[in-house]
Amino acid sequence: MRDALYEFAALIGGKLNVASASRLGDLLGRGMWRMLPSRRALAVSAIAERLGVEPDEALRLARESFRHNARSFIEIMLTRRMDLRFIRERLTFADPERVRFLAETPRPVVFATAHLGAWELQAGSLNVYPGKRKVIVVRRPKDRALHEVMTRLRTRPQVDVVPHRQAVMPVLRTLRKGGMAAFLVDHNCTRDEAVFLPFLGRLAAVNVGPALLAVRAGALVVPGFLVRSTGNGYVQHFDEPLDTETLQGDRDARIAATAAFYTEAVERYVRRFPEQWFWMHRRWKTRPPEEDALSPS
Numbered sequence: 001m002r003d004a005l006y007e008f009a010a011l012i013g014g015k016l017n018v019a020s021a022s023r024l025g026d027l028l029g030r031g032m033w034r035m036l037p038s039r040r041a042l043a044v045s046a047i048a049e050r051l052g053v054e055p056d057e058a059l060r061l062a063r064e065s066f067r068h069n070a071r072s073f074i075e076i077m078l079t080r081r082m083d084l085r086f087i088r089e090r091l092t093f094a095d096p097e098r099v100r101f102l103a104e105t106p107r108p109v110v111f112a113t114a115h116l117g118a119w120e121l122q123a124g125s126l127n128v129y130p131g132k133r134k135v136i137v138v139r140r141p142k143d144r145a146l147h148e149v150m151t152r153l154r155t156r157p158q159v160d161v162v163p164h165r166q167a168v169m170p171v172l173r174t175l176r177k178g179g180m181a182a183f184l185v186d187h188n189c190t191r192d193e194a195v196f197l198p199f200l201g202r203l204a205a206v207n208v209g210p211a212l213l214a215v216r217a218g219a220l221v222v223p224g225f226l227v228r229s230t231g232n233g234y235v236q237h238f239d240e241p242l243d244t245e246t247l248q249g250d251r252d253a254r255i256a257a258t259a260a261f262y263t264e265a266v267e268r269y270v271r272r273f274p275e276q277w278f279w280m281h282r283r284w285k286t287r288p289p290e291e292d293a294l295s296p297s
Contacts, residue, residue, distance in 0.1 A: 016077050018090065018232045025071030033066045036280070040066070043279035050200040051274060064275035068117070068228065075120045082124025091125065092229070094237045102238065103129050108175035108219040109241075110210060112262035114186040115278035116269055117227040118234055122182065125226055125236060126159055133179035134159045137167045137210075139187065164209065175217035182224075183210040185262050186278075188285045195256055196288040197263050200270065204263075205286035211258035218245045221258055223265030227273055239265055 016024065033040055043065055048058035093099050102109060113122055126134045138161055162170045164183075171181045187207060194205035214221050220241040227235050242261045247254040270277045 016074070018078065021074045021078055022071060022232050025074040026067055028074065029067035029070030032070055033063060039280040042282065046279050046283070047274065050202070051271070061275050062279060065277060065279045068276045069115070069278050069280070071228075072115070072118060072120050075118055079121060079124045082121060082127055084127060087125065087128060090233050091226075092233065092235045094235055098238045098240075099128060099236075102222065103132075105220070106178050108178055108217050109180045110175070110214040110217075110219045110221045111180060111182040111224045112185045112210060112221060112265065113182060113224050113226075114184060114266045114269065115281065116186075116225055116266070116273060117276045119184065119226065121234065122224070122226050123159060123161075126180065126182070129180065130158075132158070133174050133177060134182070135167075135170055135174045135179070136161045136182045137164050137171065138162070138184070139164055167209070168213065171213050172217060175213065175219050181210075181213065181219075185210055186266050186281075186283065188281065188283050191286060191289065194286060195259050197260055199263055199283070200267055202284055203288055204284050205288075206259050206263050208255055208259050210262070211255045214258055215244050215247070215251060215254045220244070221261060223262055223269075225269050225273075227269075227276060237269070 040062065043062040044055075044058050047053060047061050047065075048055060051058070051061075053061070111122075113119060123136050126136075136159060160170065160174075174181055185207060189205050189207040191205065193207050193209060195208050196203045197206045198204075199206070211221075213219075220243055222241045223239040225237045227237060229235050242258065244254060244258055247257050249257070
């Protein structure tokens with residue numbers, strides 16, 4: 001029964017256009033705001049603490065964050081529609097020269113993005129790089145049927161979707177052939193996956209997996225964020241790449257430097273577009289080991 005519901009939702013969602021997806025996302029966001037009081041309180045508290053804003057402003061940003069993130073959930077239905085026509089009509093590139101460079105470079109590229117803006121549509125935006133093999137690394141939901149539907153919606157010609165715990169070999173094969181790999185790098189993660197780095201004024205567990213794979217492949221690391229703009233449009237931002245082959249030190253030092261690079265990039269964009277980030281996520285849940293020693297027994 002649940003499988004059929006997911007398939008039905010995907011079928012109906014496939015008929016959405018950008019405007020209807022936006023309206024549905026706004027409606028869903030308002031419903032989530034009312035029905036998830038603990039997540040609402042978490043978002044308001046995190047915004048007030050991490051951004052240092054007044055309570056009224058924290059409340060406003062949190063409400064907007066729910067709306068934007070609900071739109072992101074709905075926009076997975078639009079991923080298959082992101083052909084070159086969609087990109088020409090809906091996307092503006094903040095730096096077109098960088099897009100051309102990334103399309104022409106023979107070097108492997110690791111895209112580091114976050115739960116900010118239209119993150120689900122990032123998969124479709126990779127269509128601006130025809131001829132390059134791409135792999136998108138995702139966290140697999142516990143629900144098998146949901147995972148299968150989401151994977152099908154995200155997968156495109158020349159774009160593979162792999163769960164993060166099975167990503168090492170597919171990513172390395174793609175990168176070593178001059179391809180591209182994309183990661184969401186702002187998840188909380190377990191200690192054994194993490195290096196602890198400052199993020200919005202507090203240490204956070206940062207997944208080193210993308211950094212490790214980028215260093216092993218000698219890749220360029222490019223922070224990229226698809227931010228919503230007016231009129232149901234989008235602006236694609238790409239920052240200056242980090243060339244992992246120019247980093248100094250041993251492997252651990254190069255991995256840590258790469259993880260710090262993309263964490264700092266995420267922070268810049270969260271501060272710039274705070275209403276579009278996923279504040280309801282328990283980003284600082286995993287704590288560094290030294291805090292255990294300071295906790296009362």
